[in-house]
Amino acid sequence: MPISVELSFWGTIVTLVMGIPIGIITAIKANTWVDTVNMSVALVLYALPSFILAVFVQLLVLWIDKTGIGWPISGWGDPWQYTWPDIQYKLVPILTYGAAGYAYYARLTRTTMLEVLRQDYVRTARAKGLLEKAVIYRHTLRNAIIPLITAIGLLLGLLVTGSFFIENIFSIPGIANITVAAVSQRNYPVIQATTIMVAIGVVFGNLISDILYGLADPRIKTE
Template identity: 35%
Template sequence: MIRAIGARVLAAIPVMFGVAIVSFFMIRLVPGDIVNSIMGTEYGDPEVEQRLREYYGVDAPLYEQFFTWFGNVLRGDLGTSYRTGRPVVDEIMVRFPATLELALTALLVSVAIAIPLGVASATRRNGPLDAGSRLISLIGLSIPNFWFGILLITMFSVNRNWFPSGGSNDFSFSWDHFQYLVLPALTLGTSLAAVTMRMTRSSMLEVLSQDYIRTARSKGLSESTVVRRHALRNALIPVITVVGIQAGALLGGTVVVEQVFSWPGLGTLVVQSIGNRDYAMVQGSVLFLAGFYVLVSLIVDIAYLFLDPRLRHRG
């Protein structure tokens, strides 16, 4: 068990290093830099521009900038925002709770929709419910998040004024806060539910064909008992993996939805920072999201080891 966990931790190291390299160099492929963003393209005083580039440290060769930044990252310093002058970590911690709240709510929505539909679809294979569930999952996979979000805004905000069209307020356990969360969580959760539902159905069909399920039925157990106690537990093992991967990817996947609903999360911060050429903020945010994704994946792998004892001895 310890060797298996250690192997997964070691595998995360090159992943994080690769993310650091990609996030550093990809943002610099965008034309312009922080000095151009501040001064504009029309006004140009070479002396002032040079002083600003020296001040922000973007005048040095790229490899030197990278090793300086990455060396600071290894010491736990993600840098300072070019725009606000505040530490990147502080800016991330201000925005991260909103993104985490949206991601977790969307994940709950997806699980609440997908698992019951997947189980019902598998136990009623080739019936009307199965056909309808597969059609719904296909639609959910096909519709882009930004289009579905705009559709929900039109239906429930513009036409009926049931929910706010965007924005948020300070967190509280009240309807005044959660009404802002309904539409963006549905937008994200619906697409996730499509993937989870298909996996649940596929896994249930495979488990229901096993010999021990036929044995349970031959003992006279009711179908609901067979499904609930014998089939569902084993069928959920691959589903947990999919849900875990989605949980990690959600933090980065909220970028588009946050833009559509003006949600004040980390995704909105990344988009704004790209527009401002705030290199430190973009690099730090992407690295933070990647680290969170790796952490969630590691937790899922460990949970998988507990659920499936056969994997504990493979290393």
């Protein structure tokens, strides 16, 4: 579990740090070349299943490795240790995990931002002479973030099990390996434990979402 949690945690950080800012930028630059390029890349990444993307990344690393760098394409290293050899093992799987989710959050952020940017109160804020940064971050983003919170809650719920394909392709000794082995061996207790863990994670993610709703919008009352 520590390995799966580490992979999912850093992959989720990469997903959100890349996806949400790029979604905001593409919404602000809608119908420009910036929007076209970013959304084209996001569409390609979104259309590729994570296990196909992982194989492509491995092939790319092997092609680059012809120079003799010796970059590993499987394994993980020591959990929660960040020496240079550990980083070499972890960097590619984490970026692959983040890229697979980045496309979804970039597109979702762009869609919700564009919807809010067309509202009357945004035009009023601009007509009053507010700085564009204030319009974007204080008025637009705060109202556009509600759908993102819902998606983030589900992402937190599937934090550990969301890396199954990545772990299998990169031969990472996490929860995915024992779960896949349990399915092939009909080891029902392990399968049940994984299922219960997913259920607990989803409930916990929904709870976090409900709490964040109240912080993002005071009009939403949480009990």
